[in-house]
Amino acid sequence: MALLSKRTGLDPEDDFTSAADCLLVLPNSFQEASSNFCCKTLLEEAGCQEVEYKRAAHGELSLATDSLSRVLCDFVPNSCHEDPVLLMDENVVPTTSLANSLLEAAPPFLREDLFCEFPRMLRPAQLCLVVGGQGARSDLHIDPLSWTGWNCLLQGRKLWRFFPDIPQNAEAFRPASRPFGIRKGGAEVCTIGSGWRSDVDLFANRTNTAAEPPCDSFGWLSPDLAKFPHVKGCSAPLEHVQEPGETLIFPGHWWHQTYHLTPTFGFAGQVLNSGNLGRVLGHIIRWCELEVPDEAWDQEPKAFIAQVLGEAIDSM
């Protein structure tokens, strides 16, 4: 039996609050946004800004800093499987006029976001710029706070692998916690929840060298089993090749990793609404070991958020 499911070809105008437990694939969801327009705007308004990007030469991962224009125009086009370049940046877009244009172009249910009720310091960034060169991969991870993630691809093709968060996969991936909260001087001072990351790279070995290898067989991209023999025990993944124009909406508490089949350009964010409020606040309540009476769950979302976040902060 498949543990994870996918629904495709849905209308971006629909209200997806009740479909929080499967992968949704929306075609043409950010109607007004084109990668050329977004890239041009970013380069004009923020090309000189410093950004941190990830590169991995011969398996050695490192973080490097350079201007946005150098990363987009020089490094991303030269990325390859052995020396991949990935930029995931939450700071640049909010400083440009693109932030408003993108939020206006977003499907309506992504604009109704209860994370705006969180105290500013604990609010996740609304828009993350995700630009990958060919062969770039995210790490294998679970997003923080059990939120619902969205990821819009405007250009390129990206392969995703999803897995349920079950003990079998924790055994296979050997996760480390990635705390979510307020950081000061590099230290976490108020942690309200967690995400998880694994050192495993599900795409470490590439056996097919064609520029656009077939996407229906994933034997050609596989983990390094000599280095991580325990990965063999993981459950079968749900796979999806994200095409340009598609937005994916997925439970952030699923394990996921991406592989950028071609150079890509897109944005990611997360949403909190009546469909996943219980899951996200439940995550914070468990993580902070809060005692919340049953009646609290019957409150209006805003009041419930204020109570849980207030108690979480008091508990530090």
Ligand SMILES: O=C(O)CCC(=O)C(=O)O
């Ligand atoms: O787009 C990617 O490469 C990774 C994005 C991701 O992990 C997310 O949107 O949660």
Ligand SMILES: [Fe+2]
């Ligand atoms: Fe993620």
